[in-house]
Amino acid sequence: MPTIHYLTTADAIADAAAHFATLPRIGIDLEFDDMRHRYGRHLALIQIFDGQRAYLIDPLSLPDMAAGLEPLFAVLRAPTVAKVFHSCKSDILLLDELFGVNCRNIVDTSVQFTLLAAEDNNISLGRLIQAELGFEVDKGEQKSNWLKRPLTEAQKEYAANDVLYLFELTDRLSARLAELGRSDWAAQENLALEAVRYGRDDPRPWSRNAAKYKITHQEMPIFRELYLLRDAVARQLDRPPYHVLSNDRLVELTRQPLETADQLRAATGLHPELKRPPYAEQLLAIGTTQLAPDAPLPPEQRKFPFRRRLSGSAATRAEARETLLNTLKTHLATDHGATMANMVLSNRLIADIVEQGANAALRPWQQQLLRDTAERHGESYQSIAEPFI
Template sequence: MPNTPILTDSAAITRLAEELHRQPAIAVDLEADSMHCYRDKVCLLQFSTAGRTVLVDPLAVADLEPLKAVLADPQVRKIFHAADYDIRCLHRDFGIEIRGLFDTMVSCQFLGEEKVGLADVLGKHFGVELDKRYQRADWSVRPLTPEMISYAAEDTRHLHRLVALLEGRLEEKGRLAWVAEEFALLEQVRHSEAEGPLFLRAKGAGTLDRRQLAVLEELLQWRDREAQRRDCPLFRVVGNKSLLDLARNTPRSHQGLVAIEGISPRLADRYGKQMLQAIERGLNLPQDQLPVYPRSPRPERDPEADRRLALLKEMRTAKAGALGMDPGILINNTLLELISRNPPRKTADLEGFDGMKNWQREVLGEEIVKTLGKE
């Protein structure tokens, strides 16, 4: 494998940007440190043209301004695999926007590939084996090992020929316009900071009563402070499930802590005092200050809508089977439920449904109306 250069100065990045702008297509990827830091950041960028692969070290040179123009130029195709996270990170960290996207993972989904991870796809089609050991590596560490450099380069090196394969199959199936619409929507995604109580982001919090919810919030706030102090991900302090069980059982002693799954004696020795104090604060919170888990009002039970939904799901299953696609990729349950409660009389009525894409109306519109006409 040829040596892969790593660019660490502004002049080299300017030259790279000029080179990339002369290309019809470039493959792009990034590596971050989300498994190792409290706030993840982009630690490495990979670019592959048809002829070579180059890495950019944003930890060595923070000014990536020269790359903005080419990455925002729709005339230069940007090939990503699973672009959603990358697009959000690039805009958050550097103000970089992506235009001219081609996402090979989305393409695989629309071709009905059973496994759409990059390692699976490259292994299936090209016999390429990616070393998964480095998916969770700490990419903020310098210097990068030769193995890490090789892994990063492999992530983009094969994307050009993968596009050639996938695009041809999409064209044969008449689905290029479908994925083009998906790509245009993906280009608009942005990172957003979550607001409100931390329990809103804790799976299972909605099953707790208000007092338990107060305890959970205190535990989550403590863990967040500790993760910031250590500059590590939240799960490296203590896992969500353990905190949920602590809030549900509210142990009051060291012995009670270690009875909770995931709270080892060592963890209890290290954090027991802080966890017990957090539990105590939640238990002592005045009744009128207890948090309330927000719940969307449930729509009234409508037997007719339920019947329509069942018919729509049957139609979706049959259509997805005929297309060789996952039913959830074809159309999701939320949209089907909305349609079942507001049945369209003609295909044009489907234009009023938020979240329904043009390609979905074209592919499913007549069958949706026909299916609902059978009820």
């Protein structure tokens, strides 16, 4: 195990960041809590590898987290230093959400592995280390409470392991991609990660859970109000929402609302705060009040699938476009395997191409592969290249 430097002060972080700024690349990972031990998303640790040493940067020790981490954020923004991650989307979304930091010059070993089109595309770092380097790393601290201090030695070693092997992995994967002529594919996919941004202001945050639990249109008003009440209590307590009311219990209360004080007192699976004013009264009001349905979303926020907006001859033409894309997907699977076919023409990408055209919806490497496949099998790429008219 290389030396681990545990940094807890703004001065130490600034000194380390000045060192990182001189390097061609750093390995990086974040540990954060996402509604597991506290309400919301909280950065808990930043791990950096410089090729010889591991640095564990403790943001919780800083009086002003954003200010104390700014020298490091400047390195993350700098295009001159490559940042080697594994499966970085959650990390870069967190940095954007909490600090408005957008990473530049990203190299993602998960992206590199995916482009090899192996059988298992969504590979964990532990499995990738085992597959490429031939040994296992201890993942026993994966579900640790990273917001608790002091960190144990086992936590520190686990955190360091998340960055210590990134250089060796990316070098191996880069060599294999080069052999396959796919280095430019990886460059395109990694460049696209720079544009990933956190989606703010979800107008209906309850809708995903509602869909998962098959909440009906009639049940939706009660489900919505219970969801929002749970969120308000969780925010006040600084606890994850599931500590206040589990999703399963939320659905049960939607379908069998509490209507009396006696029912509330006897109810199980509720955080005690829900049985106290003012939340107790709000909970009973949800079960006894005629609630308004969701107001229609403004047109710009509606997300009806493109095909559902069409009728008549336009719908027929869109269907023909989709049929051709599914035919090309079959050809891709025959020529390059099912994994590659899904990377170029997943169901989501097919829907995007029907509306936007392949030239807008696909990366250049995907366009070229699709164009070559169409030509090889006597199909027309040009007929799906441009937006639907």
